[in-house]
Amino acid sequence: MPKCNNRFSLKALAAAVSATVALGVVALPTLSHADETACSPFTPLIKGQEDLVYVWTLGVEGIGDGSDKLVTVDVRPGSKTFGKVINSLSVGGRGEAHHMGFSDDRRYMWAGALDSNKMFVFDIGTDPSKPKLVRTITDLVEKTGYVGPHTFYALPGRMMIQALSNAKDHGGVTGIAVYSNDGKFISKHDMPTTKVGGVQGDGYGYDIGINPQKNVLLTSSFTGWNNYMMDLGKMVKDPDAMKHFGNTMAIWNLKTMEPTKVFDVPGAPLEVRWSLKKGDNWAVTATALTSQLYVIKQDKKGEWQAHDVGTIGNPADIPLPVDISITADGKGLWVNTFMDGMTRYWDFHDPMHPKEVFKEKIGSQVNMVSQSFDGKRVYYTTSLLGNWDKKGKDDEQFLKMYKWNGKKLSHVFTIDFYKEKLGRAHHMKFQALNLSKLKPLAAAESQDLDSLKLALTEPKGK
Amino acid sequence: MSKQSAYIVGALRPPLRGGGFFSLLLTFALAGACAANAADTNQSQQITEQAGVVMDFKPSPPGSYKLYDIKTAPDGKVLDIDGKARSLSEFTGGRITLLSFIYSSCADPSGCPFAYLVFHNLQNRLERHPEFKGSIRLVSLSFDPRRDTPEVLKLYAGDSGNASRGAPWDFLTTASLHDLIPILDAYGQDVYIDVDPVTKKPLSTLSHVLKVFLIDRNHVIREIYTTAYLSPDVVYNDILTLLMEEGINLP
Numbered sequence: 001m002p003k004c005n006n007r008f009s010l011k012a013l014a015a016a017v018s019a020t021v022a023l024g025v026v027a028l029p030t031l032s033h034a035d036e037t038a039c040s041p042f043t044p045l046i047k048g049q050e051d052l053v054y055v056w057t058l059g060v061e062g063i064g065d066g067s068d069k070l071v072t073v074d075v076r077p078g079s080k081t082f083g084k085v086i087n088s089l090s091v092g093g094r095g096e097a098h099h100m101g102f103s104d105d106r107r108y109m110w111a112g113a114l115d116s117n118k119m120f121v122f123d124i125g126t127d128p129s130k131p132k133l134v135r136t137i138t139d140l141v142e143k144t145g146y147v148g149p150h151t152f153y154a155l156p157g158r159m160m161i162q163a164l165s166n167a168k169d170h171g172g173v174t175g176i177a178v179y180s181n182d183g184k185f186i187s188k189h190d191m192p193t194t195k196v197g198g199v200q201g202d203g204y205g206y207d208i209g210i211n212p213q214k215n216v217l218l219t220s221s222f223t224g225w226n227n228y229m230m231d232l233g234k235m236v237k238d239p240d241a242m243k244h245f246g247n248t249m250a251i252w253n254l255k256t257m258e259p260t261k262v263f264d265v266p267g268a269p270l271e272v273r274w275s276l277k278k279g280d281n282w283a284v285t286a287t288a289l290t291s292q293l294y295v296i297k298q299d300k301k302g303e304w305q306a307h308d309v310g311t312i313g314n315p316a317d318i319p320l321p322v323d324i325s326i327t328a329d330g331k332g333l334w335v336n337t338f339m340d341g342m343t344r345y346w347d348f349h350d351p352m353h354p355k356e357v358f359k360e361k362i363g364s365q366v367n368m369v370s371q372s373f374d375g376k377r378v379y380y381t382t383s384l385l386g387n388w389d390k391k392g393k394d395d396e397q398f399l400k401m402y403k404w405n406g407k408k409l410s411h412v413f414t415i416d417f418y419k420e421k422l423g424r425a426h427h428m429k430f431q432a433l434n435l436s437k438l439k440p441l442a443a444a445e446s447q448d449l450d451s452l453k454l455a456l457t458e459p460k461g462k
Numbered sequence: 463m464s465k466q467s468a469y470i471v472g473a474l475r476p477p478l479r480g481g482g483f484f485s486l487l488l489t490f491a492l493a494g495a496c497a498a499n500a501a502d503t504n505q506s507q508q509i510t511e512q513a514g515v516v517m518d519f520k521p522s523p524p525g526s527y528k529l530y531d532i533k534t535a536p537d538g539k540v541l542d543i544d545g546k547a548r549s550l551s552e553f554t555g556g557r558i559t560l561l562s563f564i565y566s567s568c569a570d571p572s573g574c575p576f577a578y579l580v581f582h583n584l585q586n587r588l589e590r591h592p593e594f595k596g597s598i599r600l601v602s603l604s605f606d607p608r609r610d611t612p613e614v615l616k617l618y619a620g621d622s623g624n625a626s627r628g629a630p631w632d633f634l635t636t637a638s639l640h641d642l643i644p645i646l647d648a649y650g651q652d653v654y655i656d657v658d659p660v661t662k663k664p665l666s667t668l669s670h671v672l673k674v675f676l677i678d679r680n681h682v683i684r685e686i687y688t689t690a691y692l693s694p695d696v697v698y699n700d701i702l703t704l705l706m707e708e709g710i711n712l713p
Contacts, residue, residue: 044671104688106654157532157650180533181650187530204662212690215519255696278516285633304508364637436654440572440671440689446708 019447026458037276037371040154040213043102044438047373050430051076052128055399056111057423058386059094064421068097068113070122070131071422073399073415075377076433077274083401083413085420087130091120096386097264099427102150103159103181106438108134109429110159112149114385115229117141119149119161120184128431135183141167143185144177147225153208162208165224172224172244173203176257189257191219192250197261204246209283210254211270216304217254218283220269221246224242232388245289249296251304263306268355271323275330277349282307282351286324286335291315293335310354312344313337322384323368327375334369337385341366351445360409364394370428371404378402380407383424397424430446471580499513502587506694509583512574521695524702529684531609535677536648539604543623546611550603553632557599559677560584560697560702563651565606565668566618568666572689573672577602580674581631582622583694588701589628597710598701600631605646605653606668609637612665649675678704682686 004112031176039045051073059067067090074081082150091097100109107125112118121135139317140149140163148164153364158181163174192201204221222228223245227235235241250259267290274283282297293310308435312335319337326333326348333346333354343366345358368381380400383389389397404410417425432438486703510517535554542548553559570573581600588594604610615633616623622631636642646653654669674692676685685700 042688105650107652156688156691157683158686178530182533184533186532187528213516213518215517215521253522254525255522259528281518293671435652 001118004223006384009246014391019424021435035132038271038273038327040104041210041304042104042156043106043154043236044045044440045373045431046430048382048432048437049077050377052431053379053399053426053435053456054100054109054124054131054429054431055417056097056100056380056427057417058097058383059090060418060423061094062387063418063423065090065167066094066423067092068094069422070109070111070120070133071417072099072129074129075401085415085422088407088422089122089131089133091133091136092143094386097426098385099150099152101159102154102158102429104154105436106431107437110150110152110161111163111427114150114164115223115336115431117147117149117177119152122433125435128433128435134182137179137183137232138437139185144175146174146177146294148174148228150206150222151208153210158186160208162205162219164205164222164228165226168227172205172222172227172246173356174224176203176205176219177207185394187257189413191221192262195262196259199248199262199264201250201259202248203263204248206268206270207272209274211283214281214298215254216260217252217257217272218272219250219252219264219273220285221248222268222270222288228385229387232385239321249285249294251296252347256334262302263296263304265306266290267292269294270321273326273333275326275348276328277330280330284324284326284333284348286312286318286321286353288322288418289318291319291321291337293333293346293354297301297351307352309352309432310346310356312356313340313342322366323456325369325371325378327371329374334371334378336362336369336380338367343369343378343380350449358407362400363396364399365390365396368428370427370430372430376404377412381425381428386424389424390429397422399425399428434458474500485633500568502698503582503695505583506698509576510693512557512615513572514580515572515576515689515692517691517693517696521693521699522641525706526622527703529676529700529707532686533682535559535675535681535683536645538636538645538648540636541612542644543612543616543619543633547637548634550634553601553634554597554677555681556679557597557598558679559601559675560701561601561603561675561677562647563602563605563653563670563673566610566614567606567666568668575671576689577672577674580692580694580697582650584698584701585622585627585629585631585699587694591644592628593630593710594705597705599627600629602631602633604633605642605651605670606643607638610635621647642661649673676704679708 053073055071069090072087073186074086090244095113098114100111109122109124111120119137122131123134124131146163150164151162153160178186191203193203206220206222209218220384249263249265253258267287269285291312295307295309312321320339322338334384341363347357348352348354351443371378399415401412468680562577564574613620620631656665656667672689674687
């Protein structure tokens with residue numbers, strides 16, 4: 001695997017730019033587009049073929065080294081290692097690895113552990129094919145009182161982290177922490193627990209979605225440490241435990257970081273996805289317990305409203321909708337249901353009246369779904385939470401890749417994470433080997449050029 | 463700030479300036495500032511639209527929010543418009559500073575030209591308020607030291623770079639990439655040299671994600687803007703927020 005964003009002398013090119021310094025990096029001939037639709041709008045995107053898929057993987061006792069790890073998979077078409085694991089970086093120990101997110105320059109990946117409350121920062125810019133752990137942040141609880149770092153969402157120069165719980169009672173009341181890219185705590189922002197816009201906030205949190213065009217932040221809600229670390233079978237039989245799930249979403253003023261309205265969205269609304277189509281003013285979520293799709297949209301007066309727009313599967317069967325993935329043009333939505341292992345494609349041409357138009361079983365269980373920016377490639381992983389995954393033979397753990405032509409999925413490869421002695425496959429993120437090809441979300445399309453990173457080589461003898 | 467509120471400030475007797483009653487009065491005066499001038503808002507919208515950026519909201523009033531300390535503004539070796547060696551820290555403290563990284567031949571409508579329009583708008587808007595004189599500066603630092611010599615930047619700056627302006631705009635470059643790159647790295651500003659896909663030779667264009675830094679008088683970065691969240695109205699209100707925070711030092 002060629003290195004891409006490293007710095008080394010390239011004297012011939014150096015002369016063209018400066019007599020005293022050299023440029024770095026070998027420019028790659030091809031590029032990438034990627035599930036860029038879930039990234040922060042402040043993170044530059046891969047608007048082509050993704051080169052790598054990172055999988056944040058839960059360690060399992062007796063499987064390999066048993067540690068949580070960042071697994072790197074080569075997905076470059078034509079590569080000798082296409083569809084293979086090319087790197088695995090253990091962080092030492094198990095802490096309930098869950099989600100991750102890019103820094104605003106996409107040179108670093110932050111990844112969280114819901115039980116240990118550790119936040120790991122990986123350098124994925126110097127050599128994207130070989131991530132390097134450069135920082136472990138351990139002061140989240142001390143600085144904020146929050147527990148369970150879940151969503152990592154970049155702001156310019158900072159990382160916004162949505163927590164799931166709190167250290168006081170390990171319930172669902174929690175908040176958002178902001179750290180600098182250097183890993184230093186900046187601020188904390190509690191989820192609303194009072195009436196805002198006439199609706200009572202429950203204080204719960206889960207995901208974050210920012211729409212900079214509207215200066216808004218949208219949050220959802222799940223459950224606290226007491227539940228997400230409990231065995232799923234035990235929890236569903238515990239009436240008291242089942243009372244402790246979030247039933248709200250909240251829209252915030254991004255600048256002031258104050259919630260401006262709370263919405264009743266019963267049944268644990270999870271992932272938040274804004275339509276990225278220019279001028280669109282809506283976001284979508286799926287409720288885990290009640291199996292509904294909700295759209296949060298501005299009305300004609302500019303007021304934000306929540307709308308129940310569709311039912312996923314048969315709610316009585318508790319299909320448990322989990323991850324969703326919106327197409328870059330906002331016209332389609334993948335919805336995974338964990339219990340039946342199905343992926344479902346919804347036509348969102350009319351977001352107020354979406355329709356399920358396709359479904360297929362991916363495995364005995366399925367959680368995360370990530371699609372490429374052009375929507376032609378779709379990736380799936382399996383793990384929900386260490387204690388919520390299925391048992392026995394139904395505990396399949398894999399990364400699967402499919403091609404999507406708008407009508408059907410065509411299987412391309414499967415990596416069995418147990419057979420490879422890796423663990424439980426959870427969150428996925430794409431990366432390009434050549435970071436110069438990344439494009440800002442809001443940028444106009446420009447001519448596709450190869451690029452070299454400005455880089456410095458110290459003169460010999462210095 | 464409206465002309466009326468600026469007039470009130472100017473009419474205050476010197477002993478009342480700088481704190482206490484004055485701060486309170488100015489807080490009320492500034493709170494309505496962003497909505498007071500429709501022409502400024504229209505121009506702000508035009509600038510963002512030209513860059514292809516949608517900013518479909520009314521900016522929060524200055525002082526209604528907190529700008530947190532993000533990090534200390536990194537230092538480095540730079541050249542001013544006269545070719546004199548200076549420290550970047552001379553330009554990131556003592557006044558509220560708006561800093562961007564640019565190169566003079568950039569033609570990306572959502573890049574340097576966008577930043578230039580934003581800065582130009584802010585310079586004119588800020589200069590309408592003499593009470594801000596000495597409190598604010600704008601800084602554009604080139605990441606193309608080979609072509610953006612002090613002489614070239616002097617031409618690029620034109621009257622905007624006139625040191626006697628009420629809101630001075632400093633145009634800086636560096637002596638070499640050796641001096642430049644540590645600054646770019648410390649600020650998290652990625653820059654790539656475009657390369658001809660066929661010949662692999664460097665072209666004259668540089669790819670970068672636009673970043674603009676708002677820095678307080680104490681060299682602390684308080685806000686960072688990218689193309690997705692940069693508009694004159696938003697930045698102006700953030701500058702006023704910092705001024706309100708410190709009670710505003712009047713000349």
